[in-house]
Amino acid sequence: MDFDQRFFRSLKAQGLDVAAPLPFRGGRSNRVWRCGDRVVKLYLRHRDNPLFANDPAREVAALAALSGTGMVPSLLGSGRFEGHNWLIYGHITGAPWQQDSGHVAQLLGRLHDQPEFSGLPRGVNGSAALEAQVEVILNRCTTDPDRVAQLQQLRPIGQVPALSQLALIHGDPVPGNLLAHDGTLTLIDWQCPQMGDPSEDLALFLSPAMQVLYRGAVLSATEVEAFLAAYPDPRVVGRYLSLKPWFHWRMAGYCLWRCTDGNPLDQQGYELELAAMDQSSIPNTA
Structure with missing residues (x-):
């Protein structure tokens, strides 16, 4: 079983609805999938970026703190899997x-x-x-x-x-x-x-x-x-x-x-x- 299969099996075992993941294109830092009305983000380890941080703790904190303002998507879950942080938030139909x-x-x-x-x-x-x-x-x-x-x-x-x-x-x-x-x-x-x-x-x-x-x-x-x-x-x-x-x-x-x-x-x-x-x-x- 490859990493992606293990990762999504782990999320489902936690009772999270992440069926039929479809990868998003265009990300330069992390891997992102759409799963129906949800978005799953898996943070990757990169060389240190001197301008743009890739801090999962800050993202979770921001989505929680700004909930209800309309400026952020809804936070649905977060955790770690095999040394990688992950985040789930509500999908927004837009462009x-x-x-x-x-x-x-x-x-x-x-x-x-x-x-x-x-x-x-x-x-x-x-x-x-x-x-x-x-x-x-x-x-x-x-x-x-x-x-x-x-x-x-x-x-x-x-x-x-x-x-x-x-x-x-x-x-x-x-x-x-x-x-x-x-x-x-x-x-x-x-x-x-x-x-x-x-x-x-x-x-x-x-x-x-x-x-x-x-x-x-x-x-x-x-x-x-x-x-x-x-x-x-x-x-x-x-x-x-x-x-x-x-x-x-x-x-x-x-x-x-x-x-x-x-x-x-x-x-x-x-x-x-x-x-x-x-x-x-x-x-x-x-």
Whole structure:
């Protein structure tokens, strides 16, 4: 009997309804199946990701803490099997986000107003912390020293101080983790929530690399403007704009690290983030 058969036999022995599992495509971190009105996620062990955690305990805690808000799927069970964590939550009939960036901004604004729950680490906060994180990422890019040196020379100028008051952030609000259904949006894949700078979530959603990877196209200027206009706290928007060069610099480093896996979209993402970094250095005259 192979691993999958043993795994689902174990779930059924616990009285869980996981009949006829159908694998989902597209996940980059874990294995996921649909079983009727349920989703089963099996967490895989990977090399440490320098930007996106894969923490099953945080996902369980997030689904429990945010139950009833409409922002998360319903938690139905969790456990371990042969050294792997697993999670079951309610299936949502919908599709990954494609349009109406303002709706995403409103959802993130609601999320950032939610209270803290236990088990959350503190996120990267301020330009000095972002710079230190980029150095950690670039130290892992051992196969392309020339582009590492190029990125090190592109370090943004200036300093943006850390926030004194943190907010609950999703940590990975990319289009593939936003399900559109019944006129609303639900966030999935809660493996890396943090108490952090809310502008981090704005940067991750607006990232051209993440948009190409999960939606197939970068956001238009109109979509970016609509997103920033719809986010409910202009102070967070202003902070995002101040940190924008650092966010693009970090994502370029992350895409360079991902390039070692040979995915051409990571190479495209690297180039898009460099181009966006150039644009972000142009003063805003609006």
